[in-house]
Amino acid sequence: MATASISGLGSGLDTASIIEQFMQLEAASQNRLRSRQTTEKSVLSALQSLNTKVAALATRAGDLLKPAAFNAVTATSSEAKVAVSATTSAAPGSFSVRVDQTAASHRLEHATAVGTTTAGTVPTTVRLDRLDGTTPVALATDGTLGGLVAAINDPANATGLRATAVKVGTDQFRLVVESATTGAAGDFTLTDATDGSALLGGATVRQGRDARVTIGDSIVATSTSNTFADLVPGVTVTLAAGATTGTTSDVVLARDPAATTTAVKGLVDAMNSLLADIDTQTKTSSTAKGVLAGDAGVRSVRESLLASVFPGDGTSLADLGIQTDRYGKLVLDEAAFKKAYDSDPTAVQARLTATDTGFVARVKAAADVASNRETGTLTTAITGSNAAISRLDDNIADWDLRLELRRTALTRQFTALETALNQMNSQSSWLAGQLSSLSTGS
Template structure:
């Protein structure tokens, strides 16, 4: 380029640089068409990938709704605010009475003697911790001060499982309170001097750790090291508020939760409609802007399969369950009709929606899997094909870059040669004119 610019029009008066650029624009027309197609293919690929992600998520959601646990949702309520209950999907309907016998407490020592926080020699330089659970005692190194002992007990590196606090009771006078980090009878411990025989700081007032205990019904006793009773009955967790008085009673009721089931089905219907809307937008035809997937029969087949999932295939419909299609090709859900079917016979509703081959949820799952399977899915196959096409177009564009560069070099050489030749001819013409002029003068 620098060479052509330096000799452009030197002898011919032509703007050879502009002429070369015009030639190159003509030469690059095929590459421009390739780049345009490449941009279009990438747009299609992005749309297919987005749609495939949404349909794959739909398959996952439908598969989750096919599991029995998804239809066993129950709500758990307690007649006593201090007795909290929660139910997992494994819980079933029922009820039981519960009496709180005692809440869980942590083991705690309140040392009798008050000392200065930083006064040396007030505590042994080695304090022995015995957890009383059969594990070996641990010797904690201190600097001989109360602050040093507190630091040693609370140091995560020592893994004592205790919390120590120096409580101010007078001018530079502190009493040590040490408490197990967790509740339960198994958290008992003692603190003594290094040989394990001398009481520390004048001995301690002891609050023994204890397990929480409740009685279910009249005689079934359950204990827990904390105030939480996990799976007290299958799928049900009971948590007691700290300080709940012994003798507190509660009636726990586990009832089916139709709202959860209705919400789950509605979420699936909404997900199907969202996928249908994306397909319609991407495959839009007619007047206006065409969608990137317009005319793609594979994508239209995915739409048909998703929409047809509402038809069991045995000549019946799901209209009595509140699930049907509208004129715009979308699914509609009458939540009141679905709730009525649930209240009438929840097991029958579950069967009609989840039965393999005919159930709405199973048909949605099958249609979504057919479209998004990682190997054989309709959308996956289309993505693979488009990706291969884009790779090929990228290679072609790169090949054209080299071809055009060679063509530009050739044109530059040709015009440079032209200017050089014209310059030489101009020089020769001037010399001949001078020679002829001298001949005339001499004669």
């Protein structure tokens, strides 16, 4: 509750300023709590940042533990018009692909040229029959070539066709209609819906066809498009539109040590970045002390991560190009790693991913111990830091109440003092006046 004060009314002193100075002394304890709170929030922020990076490291290591990370395959084709790509499910090997035919769409090129806006050149209702046995579609037109093109291309009609009016002379156009997709199943016809007669003098037909290739000497594969997905497990072959019939391509699938090396290097780089952050946060130098200086838990996280490079069975990963330098950071000799991987990829994969002893497996285990959502070292520290901040919030709020009560008490005391002094001054003035009057009368 606020209490009114009369500053200096009787004493002539700036009692408001005096009260403020008293309050600054009284607030010293609360200010120390605020300082501790600021420090604790910095600690919390640093812990959360480290925890996020450790969790990301665990995820990266987990991805590298998957077989696909060590099964990267590079696919090459001896013919530019026979493209080939491979996923991680592909296995090393080779095979030949002979192009028997490329895929084509079904196309009609109508014979009679007409104006696009001339009425009566096409029926007002055109029947579309797809030769896959689906229900015929009746297309309404305005009797012009332009109206028929618009009806065929209208998405609402879902014809699956593309129509074009090709100019062949002054205001003379021929109709070309083509299936939107390639393959033999895209065949169709367009006729007058009233009598079944041909449109615009009939059409030259290019039949739709599937693409066909021969693998080796006798294995034939077909596709409605020029792309053969999973022609062999994990391998997709795509024929260029201009691929010549009879073209034979030799496809080679070889392990890609560069992709695996890149993945391992990514893990090493992520670890080094995390170790550098920990070193910065835990630095104990008097000139540049880290926010987490002296935090044994964070230092233990660093030690366990760095220890993952040692298999624990008395061996070393130096022959794989993985080791530590004198600054406590990881070093990856990419050339040495590629050489070892080329020599025996299965053995390298086992040494990196084996449970308990594999480098990647040990990194993931150490990162999981630190960042586990419930029991992680850093998670526990974050929980403790949050609790400390909450307690400080409560203590600071308690001090707000104490200081308010203290200010009220001081204000009352000084107000009472000023009131008493004012009364004394008034009495003194009255007495002085009475004495003065007695002297004059006598």
